[in-house]
Amino acid sequence: MSFLFGGGRPQLSSAEKIAAAETEVEMISDMFNRLSQSCTKKCIPPEYREPDLNKGESVCLDRCVSKFFEVNLKVSEKMQGEAAQRGGAGGGMSGFGM
Amino acid sequence: MSFLFGGGRPQLSSAEKIAAAETEVEMISDMFNRLSQSCTKKCIPPEYREPDLNKGESVCLDRCVSKFFEVNLKVSEKMQGEAAQRGGAGGGMSGFGM
Amino acid sequence: MSFLFGGGRPQLSSAEKIAAAETEVEMISDMFNRLSQSCTKKCIPPEYREPDLNKGESVCLDRCVSKFFEVNLKVSEKMQGEAAQRGGAGGGMSGFGM
Amino acid sequence: MDGLNASEQREFQGRMEKKQMKEFMTMYSNLVQRCFDDCVNDFTTKSLHAKEEGCVMKCVDKYLKGSERLGQRFQEQNAAMMQSGQLPGR
Amino acid sequence: MDGLNASEQREFQGRMEKKQMKEFMTMYSNLVQRCFDDCVNDFTTKSLHAKEEGCVMKCVDKYLKGSERLGQRFQEQNAAMMQSGQLPGR
Amino acid sequence: MDGLNASEQREFQGRMEKKQMKEFMTMYSNLVQRCFDDCVNDFTTKSLHAKEEGCVMKCVDKYLKGSERLGQRFQEQNAAMMQSGQLPGR
Secondary structure (H helix, E strand, C coil), X not given: CHHHHCCCCCCCCHHHHHHHHHHHHHHHHHHHHHHHXXXXXXXXXXXXXCCCCCXXXXXXXXXXXXXXXXXXXXXXXXXXXXXXXXXXXXXXXXXXXX | CHHXXXXXXXXXXXXXXXXXXXXXHHHHHHHHXXXXXXXXXXXXXXXXXXXXXXXXXXXXXXXXXXXHHHHHHHHHHHHHHHHHHCCCCCCCCCHHHC | CHHHHCCCCCCCCHHHHHHHHHHHHHHHHHHHHHHHHHHHHHHCCCCCCCCCCCHHHHHHHHXXXXXXXXXXXXXXXXXXXXXXXXXXCCCCCCHHHC | CCCCCHHHXXXXXXXXXXXXXXXXXXXXHHHHHHHHXXXXXXXXXXXXXXXXXXXXXXXXXXXXXXXHHHHHHHHHHHHHHHHCCCCXXX | CCCCCHHHHHHHHHHHHHHHHHHHHHHHHXXXXXXXXXXXXXXXXXXCCHHHHHHHHHHHHHHHHHHHHHXXXXXXXXXXXXXXXXXXXX | CCCCCHHHHHHHHHHHHHHHHHHHHHHHHHHHHHHHHHHCCCCCCCCCCHHHHXXXXXXXXXXXXXXXXXXXXXXXXXXXXXXXXXXCCC
């Protein structure tokens, strides 16, 4: 999340460091919630004939997570590229993993 | 909400008790918002020919609330059953009313 | 936002004044998020043939903002009218701009 | 809510008032968005026409009446559930 | 999360516990709403009928299994991404 | 915002900065979710194919341009409304 917090910022107070860690967790959890919402909608039809995930649904969920990460990475790269062009700070927001 | 807060937890500080009461209210209010969203969508067609609820819409809303509560109860029972099987704490989250 | 905060309330503490200003900003930002969601859905088809907004999309977005403000104003007037009828405090919540 | 003493009750009440304000604002925003979404679909003009405005007005009325009714039923059901010993078989 | 000292860690943990509780409640509410939306569409009766109830039960099971699977994949991908030096070409 | 003194202003500014950060993150998450939802619908492969990737790139561009335009119009309208004495007939 150095893209957001400015990797090289000198000294943060305790409260600031905790807030930053909290923000990071919030962002990861927000992304997981959105991914869950999108992938459930795309992979699990609303009929519920059986209580288990069938093979097709399982594989679809796995691939859906992969593709969601890839989209997140593409978007993140694109936005860093544009921030850099405008003379931005650099650093890197590399998706979920900070 | 003893399911969540552990009915028999010994002594809570003031701050913890207030936070628990707050969480309870938040949960009830979240459930009401979701119920409103679902029941409005299911019972009120987006045409708005008259400003009043007609008979059919009114009855539909009433039954929708009943069924939403029933679903909430079923889900809550099911999750408690599973938590109990895994050797969970027991207690009971009995839907909205704690 | 005097409709909400009671225009003529005598003396607010610092904390209350800051909270009121915060609430105001939150409300404006919430409205912008909702407007963005609605107008994007209504004006930008999910095909993405080109990276730029075309003429039709741009004009649609502009008009969509106008109409959203107008709806907000109508709703706000209507609710104030009803609050006034019930002997409410008066005052006025004139849409986003307080 | 039961186990709070008087000063805890006061603190709790204060927080609830803030929450009610937020609830009201969320309700208001939902109302605006819903009636806009359902009633306004023509962007060949930049002002609402009579038909759209009429739709919005009826939408607001109906939405408020619907919310009130839902709120009443919700409270009844919630009260019944709490009284019944909360959980069937308990 | 890395640069926190012991007392900061404790404070952080405390906040995370509150957040987890909220996450759990959000998950629970999503589950109720989703299964209600998908399974209950008949309002000629005021109680669930057998078919609706069966649908809800299967829906809950499937939803929980789906969430678990999504959670596992998410953690794997997230770990992989952090290990890879986070960004390609860095 | 008007009636705040200097130290209240500072406190307020500090809170606004936190809020802006959250707003940015919400905007970013919305963008990722929307472009994913609109562009990725084939789960016979585990990596994006060229067509999906192209769609995502155009989607991001269009979304950002759309948001910018919406933001400008919103500010204009909001300014106009505040200047007009806020409410018609007041």
